[in-house]
Amino acid sequence: MPTLRFYAIKETFNRVPVPVTEPERRSEIFGKNVFNKSAMRQYLTKDSYKSVMDAIENGTKIERHIADHISTGMKEWAIAKGGTHYTHWFQPLTGATAEKHDAFFETMEDGHAIEKFGGGQLVQQEPDASSFPNGGIRNTFEARGYTAWDPTSPAFIYGTTLCIPTVFVSYTGEALDYKTPLLRALQSIDSAATDVAKYFDKNVTKVSATLGWEQEYFLVDSALAASRPDISLAGRTLLGHSSAKGQQLDDHYFGSIPDRVLNFIRHLETECMLLGIPVKTRHNEVAPNQFELAPIFEETNLAVDHNSLLMDLMNKIASKHNFKVLFHEKPFANVNGSGKHNNWSLATNTGVNLLGPSTTPTKNLQFLTFFINTLKAVNDHEELIRASIASAGNDHRLGANEAPPAIISAFIGSQLTEVLDELEKVTNGKLSPQEKTDLKLNVVGKIPEILLDNTDRNRTSPFAFTGNKFEFRAVGSTANCANPMTVLNAIVARQLIDFKVKVDALIKDKKMKKDDAIFNVLREYIKDSKRIRFEGDGYGEAWEIEAKKRGLSNHKTTPEALKAKISKKAISLFEGLGIMSKVELEARYEIEMEDYAMRIQIEGRILGDIARNHIIPTAIRYQNILIENVQGLKNIYGTDFKKFSVEQMHLIEQISGHIAEINKGITDMIEARRNANKIEDVTKRAFAYGDDVKSYFQVIRYHCDKLELLVDDEIWPLTKYRELLFTK
């Protein structure tokens, strides 16, 4: 009987691209399934419409009787689109999205039925919080949680369900999701950045953080994926020898997209259009069967929701095209991993990108103010930034194959480095008119011209300035962007608040002019944040040694990195801004540590199972074939058989050697797991999993991969790297 592997390969050979229909113009279907402004205008009264807009723009509360009107309008719109159910759509700390559908349908006393959706159902629901991760909050408080409508992210129809984006909090108000702290951080950055932007333009009344994510992923044929227990259960390969050809030839990057894949992407893009996700770019990535998708940037809360929705959509649509999407940060050893670059900037309600250099010196002083404050924030909170992207999956990616290292640093390019070097020299105290003119003309005034030819991009930098935005590249491909975005916006908000206090003090106490005060504070910040700037190659020991000298952290594993999350500094930052309390931070820390330990536990079990139940029996079968062969030779040649069976005998011994090592590795790993499971303390348990249990993975894998090279291809049970990576 052929192995599952060959059934899967055969299945794959017979695949044809699944046909898709696309609209003539994407613009025609864009946002058709979103309860957006135009839908609201059609289905809501003037008052209701104004109330929603007010809530979106100014954060005002929507009154209950208005909510009743809105829910009715929403329901009518949804039914007109074929909707039968509604759900509060939220992002619990599992990282995935959650939904519980209820029908609009309700029966009346007299036996007839109606479609109903009241304001109460729109505004609030009470899912059982105990089935979602809560990091102990449930034990301390109450099991109940509730979801509450977030009017800043529009409702949408997905399938036949009206989805209402909501926050998810415990009964006592602690956040149990990603959205709640994000919204609070976005409020902080809005108010802090608006205050600073007013130095330059009094008309600014609101600043929005913008986010444009780039989603990297692998596609594997669904039959091939199903043939591998590790891919099915852990989303990555735990063993498998490298393919003779990998990504050495760089022949996949930006190459033509295979038809089957292209149809999947076209299908996906059409669905994205309907849901108002403005996807724009698609291309092959560096590794074989790796791709990337990127939208036009949006306000951060919306962009985060759209990314979560997209990942869900990708899974669903991929299965229609017989693909499995691998979002894992490192599905294959020795091949590029996947990230989710978070492009981030700040936009004013007057239409200015605060991180975009401009043509006038005043506007450029504004640009430099936000630019330098961001660098200072990253410098002061590099450990927290590292913690915000920590996960078991990302640990495999950071520092390997073109991904950024675990050390957080910022790349700004040689031209801006020169500008900062010049600014560092400005006079301490009041600037002479001559100096000011010189600065404006020759330093601040020259920026736009310079930046245009600033093409030296550094792909390994975790946090790079790319012309008019920062690109946070260390984020992992499975991550919910809310986590890193909450941290980034919080630290920059904190920084801008402190900046304003200093500038105002210089103006008031030292009687400085505004510009002089700003130059003076920026000069100090440039000096203070020098260590975070790094333009070189992020690989290898040289940078590690240098970074250590600079006092930058280098946390290679998640348990190490996560500690910064509950440091005194982090607690004071988040509590100070009203974004998260100590209880909330500790809960998150616990959930993430637990998640880390559990993932390694699951991987350990899968690896043990594959090695013992698939690899070893196969190796023994092959060994038996060899033994039979040697016995046959002995029958024919008598004592002379040795002359003809040198290789076979050698193979038989080698196989026995590898089997013994695998068995020992598994036995030791199980023992390590047993010991780790006995540990009560979640931090210590996570370390035990990371340091002890995981250390056996490499040994077990090494010997399994060696066997893959020895054993007859015909009986090898696991689909091989070349088949996974190169089947199109």
Ligand code: ADP
């Ligand atoms: P790449 O980094 O792959 O070369 P681009 O630099 O063209 O790609 O842009 C990547 C992403 O940056 C896109 O999703 C784009 O929408 C986003 N982006 C561009 N400007 C901004 C901005 N001001 N704020 C946030 N994201 C932005």
Ligand code: MG
């Ligand atoms: Mg990019």
